[in-house]
Amino acid sequence: MNYIEFDKKIKELDTLALLKAKGQFDRIDAITEFNQQKVLSAFIKYKVSESDLGVSTGYGYGDTGRDKLEQITALCMGAEDALIRHTFMSGTHTLTVVLFGILRPSDRVLVLTGRPYDTITGVFGIDEKTDGSLKDFGIEYNQIDLKSDGLPDIKAIKEELKSKKYKMAYIQRSRGYSLRPSLTVDMIGELVSAVREVSKDTVVMVDNCYGEFVETREPCEVGADLVAGSLIKNMGGGIAPTGGYIAGKKKYVEMCANRMSAPGVGREIGATLGVNRELYMGLFAAPHTVGEALKTAVYSAALFSALGYKVSPEYNEYRADIIQSIVLGDSKTLIAFCKGMQSGAPVDSHLTPEPWDMSGYTDKVIMAAGSFTLGASIELSADAPLREPFAVWMQGGLNFHSAKAGVLLALKSMIENNTIKGDKI
Ligand SMILES: *Cc1c(COP(=O)(O)O)cnc(C)c1O
Numbered sequence: 001m002n003y004i005e006f007d008k009k010i011k012e013l014d015t016l017a018l019l020k021a022k023g024q025f026d027r028i029d030a031i032t033e034f035n036q037q038k039v040l041s042a043f044i045k046y047k048v049s050e051s052d053l054g055v056s057t058g059y060g061y062g063d064t065g066r067d068k069l070e071q072i073t074a075l076c077m078g079a080e081d082a083l084i085r086h087t088f089m090s091g092t093h094t095l096t097v098v099l100f101g102i103l104r105p106s107d108r109v110l111v112l113t114g115r116p117y118d119t120i121t122g123v124f125g126i127d128e129k130t131d132g133s134l135k136d137f138g139i140e141y142n143q144i145d146l147k148s149d150g151l152p153d154i155k156a157i158k159e160e161l162k163s164k165k166y167k168m169a170y171i172q173r174s175r176g177y178s179l180r181p182s183l184t185v186d187m188i189g190e191l192v193s194a195v196r197e198v199s200k201d202t203v204v205m206v207d208n209c210y211g212e213f214v215e216t217r218e219p220c221e222v223g224a225d226l227v228a229g230s231l232i233k234n235m236g237g238g239i240a241p242t243g244g245y246i247a248g249k250k251k252y253v254e255m256c257a258n259r260m261s262a263p264g265v266g267r268e269i270g271a272t273l274g275v276n277r278e279l280y281m282g283l284f285a286a287p288h289t290v291g292e293a294l295k296t297a298v299y300s301a302a303l304f305s306a307l308g309y310k311v312s313p314e315y316n317e318y319r320a321d322i323i324q325s326i327v328l329g330d331s332k333t334l335i336a337f338c339k340g341m342q343s344g345a346p347v348d349s350h351l352t353p354e355p356w357d358m359s360g361y362t363d364k365v366i367m368a369a370g371s372f373t374l375g376a377s378i379e380l381s382a383d384a385p386l387r388e389p390f391a392v393w394m395q396g397g398l399n400f401h402s403a404k405a406g407v408l409l410a411l412k413s414m415i416e417n418n419t420i421k422g423d424k425i
Pocket of ligand 1: 091093117120172173175176207209210
């Protein structure tokens with residue numbers, strides 16, 4: 001008996017996709033096991049105890065559970081030190097604390113990986129001098145575009161760093177919502193070496209969103225000075241209800257801590273209000289949850305490429321983040337996909353997503369998101385701007401088995417809406 005019915009054709013496609021994905025699943029399991037032991041050994045080393053999971057209020061002085069979790073986070077990120085707080089409101093807020101923690105008026109920052117993620121552009125003040133942006137504070141922004149193959153232009157980066165003094169070099173690990181490949185940790189290591197070669201005092205900062213635990217090493221393990229990310233993506237394991245983290249060299253983490261609370265107060269304060277338990281559980285679950293998300297991505301790539309859709313990455317391509325894009329070709333198909341995926345969500349399955357105008361986007365956007373945590377993209381979710389090439393970007397899945405049902409429901413909806421043409425099905 002099946003609780004969710006799929007016809008014979010969908011079942012055949014499912015079997016085929018699973019068969020193709022199998023080899024990749026073995027590879028993902030090996031990475032999960034490695035990273036799970038990395039996290040578990042950090043918990044053991046720091047002797048996590050029940051009292052660490054308690055509640056602090058007020059200023060939060062002496063919250064040893066909070067302090068211990070920061071040391072564990074540092075170890076998991078291969079860094080000297082870390083901050084992990086529910087008071088970071090989003091990934092963008094966390095990255096903002098890093099940028100303002102390190103940069104001072106008249107400093108320069110160079111982005112090595114082309115135009116950064118949408119929400120960060122306002123923080124730099126790239127397009128306009130947003131009130132309170134880095135530009136507003138007199139910090140000069142420059143970026144080196146990616147080459148036509150989507151990889152960083154190391155030659156141009158070195159030339160730029162030789163020509164002017166830069167306080168920070170900024171790297172985005174994930175592809176975000178573009179079709180460029182995500183950056184491997186190996187490549188981040190190459191970028192770090194290139195920066196050090198010409199400008200040894202430049203702080204190398206990595207936006208690590210969507211990248212944590214996808215590979216067996218993290219950017220600080222290949223020399224990056226700082227990383228930061230969101231707890232409602234990979235690092236929160238699908239359990240943290242909100243928050244962010246920063247990890248890296250101790251002196252830089254301390255500078256960020258002064259910006260996070262107040263200069264001279266730094267990391268000593270911050271009541272955890274009972275959230276420690278979820279942050280500990282989330283970090284503990286993170287390697288496994290990331291593995292489930294990767295399996296969902298690989299499976300989806302295999303399923304939709306078999307139907308002739310262009311997917312990126314391919315099911316058997318090396319991955320450095322959890323994002324999967326599928327080029328569906330027209331808006332009717334995108335809408336059918338997102339509606340089908342929403343119908344398989346554990347929360348809000350009865351709602352129907354519609355395209356809407358979203359601030360910061362020129363075209364309408366449709367999203368499928370039926371998550372326990374509002375906006376959590378470590379849970380199965382999909383976003384699609386209604387514009388060429390009519391691609392959907394999907395990510396997450398708290399567990400592969402339920403996420404797979406969501407993906408198959410997306411396919412079923414595409415078939416029912418007659419959006420799959422010709423002999424594809
Ligand atoms: C999600 C993301 C951000 C911003 O995080 P929010 O939580 O959406 O503010 C920044 N950079 C990258 C690469 C991301 O994926």
